[in-house]
Amino acid sequence: MLLSIILFSSLAFSFILKGSYENIFIVLATMSFYKQVIVNKNYKSLIYGVLISFIGVNLVISFIFKDYIVIKEVQPVKEKEETLVLLVSEGENKNYNIKERSTQIYYEEGYKGMITGISNLYNYKSYYSKLGFSEFKHKAEEIAEKLRHSLGNGYRVVNSYMYSKPYFEYSVESIIEQGYKKIIICPLFMTEGTDYEVFMNRYEQLNLTSMNIADVEVLEPFYNANNLAQLYKDEILKNIRKSEEDSGVLLIGLHNKNNLEQDILFREKIKEYIEASENDIDIQIKLPLLENNKKDIIKSGEELLEYGIKTLYVVAPTSTIDTMYTRHLVNSILEELDMGDTKFYYIDPPDKINTLVDTLYTKIILMQI
Structure with a gap:
């Protein structure tokens, strides 16, 4: 035995x-x-x-x-006048980190993780083996750096993560200890999905009012960001107009990660913008879900072929910063798409981070008026 x-x-x-x-x-x-x-x-x-x-x-x-997050009671050394802007995102280490990924499984799946832990960690490990390293924190820091530049004096911008160090709670602890009283928390999530719910639960457990921190604002996710939808529309149309061919577009949603209603709302907005902006080229658009069923996406692609399209564009617009998980899902779809002579491309707008920063900047400034 x-x-x-x-x-x-x-x-x-x-x-x-x-x-x-x-x-x-x-x-x-x-x-x-x-x-x-x-x-x-x-x-x-x-x-x-x-x-x-x-x-x-x-x-x-x-x-x-898994990492155990334990908050100790702290006292501020001296009150600061600056406004602290705390960015909160999933977080992902550059290299495979079993403790952080175990922490993610614990928070996302709860007791279910006691059954799925091995398979989930094996999958994460395989993502790193196939895709190399994660750029998540690099991109998160790029957002923070550009937001610091946009906001200027009077603000301090700090990154924190739900499933990677520095953990959200420890960042809040440090903020309080340093004497910040005016805090704006910016969740870098597209919708009020799984990770946003984890964030809100952990935020509420902090009970900041009991620490005499009453001036705290939490921004909404990005699903209502019209400029972000416009960015995707512009990038898609730029590629289609360059090809000058009848094209198909798969606007893929994240069923398991996102709030489905908000995910669909954002993708529908992109679709409406595209249809309102282009009349000369025939563009067929489908809105399948990524994790729901790969066959759903393949079927959508095959349906688009019936319209005689020559180019297919794959877009996953409802992820703010791509994790190894989302990169794996997109890659697996691209590998399985076999459309004969039809060309297909994945679109990820190069100006996406700037647009996210502009959205955050506008929300923060309007909040101060």
Whole structure:
């Protein structure tokens, strides 16, 4: 029994760990397999080993690997006059970080993570293996830096993350300790979806009013940002007009991550802008959901082919900063799209960060009037 548990636990850990730890557990699993199956020929305990290992490793992920966020009571040293702008986003380390990803699983899935932990971490690990490294924090810092420049004196802009360091709560703790009383929290989420709900729950648990921090404003997500919808419209039309061909557009939504109603609302807005701006070229537009069913997207693409289009544009407009998860989903769709002679392209507006910054700047300034 013990060898079976060691065998399957080692296999599980080799799936979710990287580097030397992964190699150690591969060797351990190989040795256990040789001893249990080849030498002892003991097959009866294998099923029990699988079950115990599955439960045990998932519990380790849920309660040992994850980061515990503990807030201590702090006192400000001196009150500051500046307004603190706190950007909050998912957060993702440049390289695969098992503790941070375990923390994300804990907050996003709760007790369900005790069943899905191994598979989720394996998937995250595979995203990094296939796609390299994450640019999430680089882009988040680019947003912060440009917003600092736009706001100028009187404001301080700080990044914080839900599932990566510096964690949101620790950033708030530091802000209070430094004496900031006027705080504007900017969630960098497209809709009030899963991650926004996690953010709001954690924000409410802080109970800032009990810390004498009453002047706190929380901005809305970006699904109502007309200038962002216009940006996507302009980028799509620029590509279509350059090709001078009848084209199809897949405006793909994020069903699992986003608030579905708000996700659809934003994509419908882009569609309306495109249809109102272009009459000379025939453009067919579909609004499938990315995680809902890949076949849904393939089917949408095939339906567009019936109109005789020659170019298909794939757009995922309801993600503010792409994570490894969204990049993987988009890549997997592009790999599966096989439209014969039809050309297809993925559109991600290069000016997106500037537009996000402009949107934040406008909201913050209007709030101060």
